[in-house]
Amino acid sequence: MAADPSHRFAGPADLHLHSNHSDGTEAPAEVMRQAHAYGVRTAALTDHDRTTGWDEAATAAGELNMTFIPGMELSAKHEWRSVHVLGYLFDPDDAALRVETDRIRGDRIGRAERIVRNISRDYDLHWDDVLAQTMLDATVGRPHIADALVARGIVRDRTEAFDGILHPREGYYEPHYAPDPLTAVRLITEAGGVAIIAHPVTSGRDRMMPVPFIEKLIAAGLGGFEIDHRENTAAGKKMLHEIAAKHDLIITGSSDYHGTGKPNRPGENTTSEDMVARLIDRATGSAPRYA
Numbered sequence: 001m002a003a004d005p006s007h008r009f010a011g012p013a014d015l016h017l018h019s020n021h022s023d024g025t026e027a028p029a030e031v032m033r034q035a036h037a038y039g040v041r042t043a044a045l046t047d048h049d050r051t052t053g054w055d056e057a058a059t060a061a062g063e064l065n066m067t068f069i070p071g072m073e074l075s076a077k078h079e080w081r082s083v084h085v086l087g088y089l090f091d092p093d094d095a096a097l098r099v100e101t102d103r104i105r106g107d108r109i110g111r112a113e114r115i116v117r118n119i120s121r122d123y124d125l126h127w128d129d130v131l132a133q134t135m136l137d138a139t140v141g142r143p144h145i146a147d148a149l150v151a152r153g154i155v156r157d158r159t160e161a162f163d164g165i166l167h168p169r170e171g172y173y174e175p176h177y178a179p180d181p182l183t184a185v186r187l188i189t190e191a192g193g194v195a196i197i198a199h200p201v202t203s204g205r206d207r208m209m210p211v212p213f214i215e216k217l218i219a220a221g222l223g224g225f226e227i228d229h230r231e232n233t234a235a236g237k238k239m240l241h242e243i244a245a246k247h248d249l250i251i252t253g254s255s256d257y258h259g260t261g262k263p264n265r266p267g268e269n270t271t272s273e274d275m276v277a278r279l280i281d282r283a284t285g286s287a288p289r290y291a
Helices: 028-037 054-063 095-119 127-131 142-151 158-163 181-190 211-219 234-247 273-282
Strands: 013-017 042-045 067-078 081-088 194-197 224-228 250-253
Touching: 013 028, 013 067, 013 081, 013 250, 013 273, 028 042, 028 054, 042 054, 054 067, 067 095, 067 181, 067 273, 081 181, 095 127, 095 142, 095 181, 127 142, 142 158, 181 194, 181 211, 194 250, 194 273, 211 234, 224 234, 234 250, 250 273
Parallel strands: 013 042, 042 067, 194 224, 224 250
Antiparallel strands: 067 081, 081 194
8 A cells, every 4th residue: 555645754764663572672652652752753663573563653653743664674594694674564464474474483482492492501591581571472582582691690681692692602592494585575575565674784794695696686676775774884884875876776774773672772873754755655565654
């Protein structure tokens, strides 16, 4: 469903925020209130592999005279790289997309259980400790294990957990299922949405998807890149700007807010009004919810 052109969204726009429906620490309504308090006036809820927080977030955004952009962060994997694909304004009832997100979330639970079983060999941590940190039916992930480690007094905070016990070098890590990025982009696009690669250049050329593969994603319908993000490198951002200019892609900026789970704050990076407009105009799966 295309956006109503008679409406105008408000700025500034932060298009990457998480709630406790995935790995954030706050309810969707509180995420919108925090975003508003930091000056954000257009916000997207982008929980991992699920859309269950949309209605609550949209209601809260409306009460705050904000524009709400429905979104999701879809897990993907290219070779050994974890790739996150932000999807905006897609049809949440699209059958193919729902099958894939159900599969991802189901495997995340099994993976989390395997990680906890590995950790429990050396530390006093159990699956019930993780469930105590997880909202009912939330997408369970390593951040919840980190919160359980904090609650048990094993580490001080999520950062220490990810730098230590949950780092792959420590030997407790387990992989989880995720589709390849081409599949992720096609699923979002075929559901009427716009696909944007989240924080694509976080630490060096070796971690970035090769440019020829990025070109394949663009040919498959990729809408653009999240370039203004605190974890992207300066050199990486320069290269992505060049690719985006060559292909006339959408460029976004976002906070990747997780409540108290990360130091990121709403509005620390934002998306320009013309880029938000392009994103809205391109989507056909669902519409923004205006104040």
